[in-house]
Amino acid sequence: MSLTLEHVSRVVDNEVYIDDACLTFEPGSFNVLIGRTLSGKTSLMRLMAGLDKPTRGRLLMNGVDVTGVPVRKRNVSMVYQQFINYPTLTVFDNIASPLRQAGVAKGEIERKVRETAEMLHIEGFLGRYPLELSGGQQQRTAMARALVKDADLVLFDEPLVNLDYKLREELRQEMRELFKTRRTIAIYATTEPNEALALGGTATILHEGRVIQSGPTTEVYQRPQQVLAAELFSEPPINLIDGRIADGEVALEDDLHFALNADLAGLGEGAYRFGVRPSHIGLVPSNDDDLEVSGVVELAEISGSETFLHVRNGRFSLVLHLQGVHDYPVDSPIRVYIPTHKLFAFDAQGRLAQAPSRRY
Amino acid sequence: MNARKLVVLLAYVLFLLVPIYWLLNMSFKSNTEILGGLTFWPQQFTLDNYRVIFTDRSWYSGYLNSLYYVCLNTVISLCVALPAAYAFSRYRFLGDKHLFFWLLTNRMAPPAVFLLPFFQLYSSIGLFDTHLAVALAHCLFNVPLAVWILEGFMSGVPKEIDETAYIDGYSFPKFFLRLFLPLIRSGIGVTAFFCFMFSWVELLLARTLTSVDAKPIVSVMTRTVSASGIDWGVLAAAGVLTILPGVLVIWFVRNHVAKGFALGRV
Numbered sequence: 001m002s003l004t005l006e007h008v009s010r011v012v013d014n015e016v017y018i019d020d021a022c023l024t025f026e027p028g029s030f031n032v033l034i035g036r037t038l039s040g041k042t043s044l045m046r047l048m049a050g051l052d053k054p055t056r057g058r059l060l061m062n063g064v065d066v067t068g069v070p071v072r073k074r075n076v077s078m079v080y081q082q083f084i085n086y087p088t089l090t091v092f093d094n095i096a097s098p099l100r101q102a103g104v105a106k107g108e109i110e111r112k113v114r115e116t117a118e119m120l121h122i123e124g125f126l127g128r129y130p131l132e133l134s135g136g137q138q139q140r141t142a143m144a145r146a147l148v149k150d151a152d153l154v155l156f157d158e159p160l161v162n163l164d165y166k167l168r169e170e171l172r173q174e175m176r177e178l179f180k181t182r183r184t185i186a187i188y189a190t191t192e193p194n195e196a197l198a199l200g201g202t203a204t205i206l207h208e209g210r211v212i213q214s215g216p217t218t219e220v221y222q223r224p225q226q227v228l229a230a231e232l233f234s235e236p237p238i239n240l241i242d243g244r245i246a247d248g249e250v251a252l253e254d255d256l257h258f259a260l261n262a263d264l265a266g267l268g269e270g271a272y273r274f275g276v277r278p279s280h281i282g283l284v285p286s287n288d289d290d291l292e293v294s295g296v297v298e299l300a301e302i303s304g305s306e307t308f309l310h311v312r313n314g315r316f317s318l319v320l321h322l323q324g325v326h327d328y329p330v331d332s333p334i335r336v337y338i339p340t341h342k343l344f345a346f347d348a349q350g351r352l353a354q355a356p357s358r359r360y
Numbered sequence: 361m362n363a364r365k366l367v368v369l370l371a372y373v374l375f376l377l378v379p380i381y382w383l384l385n386m387s388f389k390s391n392t393e394i395l396g397g398l399t400f401w402p403q404q405f406t407l408d409n410y411r412v413i414f415t416d417r418s419w420y421s422g423y424l425n426s427l428y429y430v431c432l433n434t435v436i437s438l439c440v441a442l443p444a445a446y447a448f449s450r451y452r453f454l455g456d457k458h459l460f461f462w463l464l465t466n467r468m469a470p471p472a473v474f475l476l477p478f479f480q481l482y483s484s485i486g487l488f489d490t491h492l493a494v495a496l497a498h499c500l501f502n503v504p505l506a507v508w509i510l511e512g513f514m515s516g517v518p519k520e521i522d523e524t525a526y527i528d529g530y531s532f533p534k535f536f537l538r539l540f541l542p543l544i545r546s547g548i549g550v551t552a553f554f555c556f557m558f559s560w561v562e563l564l565l566a567r568t569l570t571s572v573d574a575k576p577i578v579s580v581m582t583r584t585v586s587a588s589g590i591d592w593g594v595l596a597a598a599g600v601l602t603i604l605p606g607v608l609v610i611w612f613v614r615n616h617v618a619k620g621f622a623l624g625r626v
Contacts, residue, residue: 049527051523051526051527070526071523071526071527072526072527072528072529072530072531076527077527077528078523078524078527080520080524082518082520084518084520084521084524086521086524086525086539086543087543088539088542088543089539097528097530098527098528098529101528101529101530101534102529142524145524145528149528
């Protein structure tokens with residue numbers, strides 16, 4: 001079953017929720033929707049599930065128009081950010097409910113519920129009520145209910161957000177395993193680029209109701225077609241510096257100059273925006289084409305075993321993503337090194353002109 | 361709880377219970393003793409007063425009539441208010457907020473205002489002196505209250521549960537009856553309690569809209585003045601028996617009511 005969205009828009013009270021989305025999801029694929037809050041992830045999922053009707057456009061399931069088909073006639077399932085279960089039913093009955101509605105035989109229900117519960121490690125709680133479980137177990141119950149009926153389309157709307165860090169990691173890892181052998185379309189919405197990278201599959205970047213870019217996750221990450229895509233699919237956000245190429249030389253903010261290297265040689269003269277990922281900037285030179293930037297420390301954010309170092313240079317600011325814990329006093333002078341072959345270049349319209357291609 | 365608090369509380373409870381005790385006290389006395397002088401407990405304990413009520417058809421039918429229209433009213437109110445409250449809590453429609461507020465205005469007018477129109481209306485369509493007449497008249501006050509209370513409970517249930525049910529393949533009626541109603545059963549209990557109590561104690565409409573066949577107990581009690589004077593003992597016994605249904609209903613829904621006060625809109 002493949003799902004196709006043809007020019008789908010949703011407008012409510014003159015407010016645009018989804019603007020002309022064209023997407024195709026292949027059977028057996030794992031798709032991640034990335035976007036900030038209010039970017040339209042949930043709206044898009046509700047349209048795909050059939051909970052809302054598109055204002056314009058069509059939805060095709062395997063080539064068949066399903067635009068007006070009510071949700072209960074479709075074979076979809078959905079997991080919400082909140083832990084949604086039926087509080088008056090036991091975990092077993094919760095998981096069994098889609099099967100019962102579909103009229104599956106009793107023995108088959110028993111077998112499938114147990115199998116799904118084991119897969120999600122909640123087989124010990126089948127007799128309990130959802131509210132007697134921990135958050136992680138409640139969400140596992142909701143996931144089991146979504147997975148038990150072999151839906152053509154399974155939607156996850158930020159399912160791990162309300163869980164603690166450890167559980168999130170654990171469930172995220174299981175998530176891919178669960179879908180490896182299935183022929184369903186899985187769609188997973190998240191605000192975190194790192195989560196999208198960890199999940200793999202394909203990625204779709206949403207911003208203010210529009211699809212910015214869609215494709216295999218690694219490709220979207222390595223070749224963002226627009227500045228916006230690069231900004232959205234990077235955590236912390238990619239560093240952007242205005243620059244200009246002229247006379248075989250690059251000038252960043254009319255201040256820092258360096259000779260065009262082999263990677264950037266293909267670019268014509270003119271104004272560009274250059275992007276460099278926070279993890280690529282180093283504190284020590286690592287390549288002969290490194291650009292040295294001197295500045296002062298604005299803030300050193302320590303998060304776990306990583307440090308986000310904010311550095312200000314008279315004309316622009318940079319964020320560095322460093323491994324390990326680094327503590328710098330504010331306003332202390334520092335030198336950082338930008339590997340120029342790792343630079344993204346975007347033209348005046350914000351389109352990708354050059355992406356780093358070297359792997360080292 | 362220390363002893364002093366306990367004493368104060370006990371004193372307060374006793375103070376509140378004095379009228380009820382006095383009613384109970386009177387119901388076990390004979391008329392001569394009641395009129396004879398001040399006694400704090402029955403000198404000649406008698407169940408005659410209760411015997412009169414349970415054997416005299418004009419008395420016990422009053423209870424049956426009351427119970428009948430009260431239950432009828434509770435059922436009608438709930439059946440009407442449940443879908444209405446669901447609509448108010450889940451859908452947005454033209455004027456929904458105004459309508460929701462103006463529902464309550466029905467409760468702002470004193471029942472006496474509606475006496476004449478109801479009497480005229482019910483007489484002309486042949487509903488006068490039927491249980492249905494009283495039950496419907498009480499709906500005027502109970503339905504808005506029921507909608508108001510139930511809406512509070514329903515809005516406490518996340519909308520996603522409805523959607524999950526549709527995704528799982530439930531049809532609307534099936535979802536509403538099997539999943540949704542059990543979720544708000546506290547609210548239904550509280551609502552039923554309020555409808556029951558209002559209808560049970562309401563005198564004016566019930567008395568005006570009935571004459572013989574559907575005469576409620578509160579009405580019977582006001583008509584005990586006879587040529588031989590007032591039958592105090594029987595009246596007291598009737599009073600005790602009138603309190604009982606309320607006590608029973610409160611006993612059954614006491615947990616729900618406490619929850620309802622905390623959660624919903626009571």
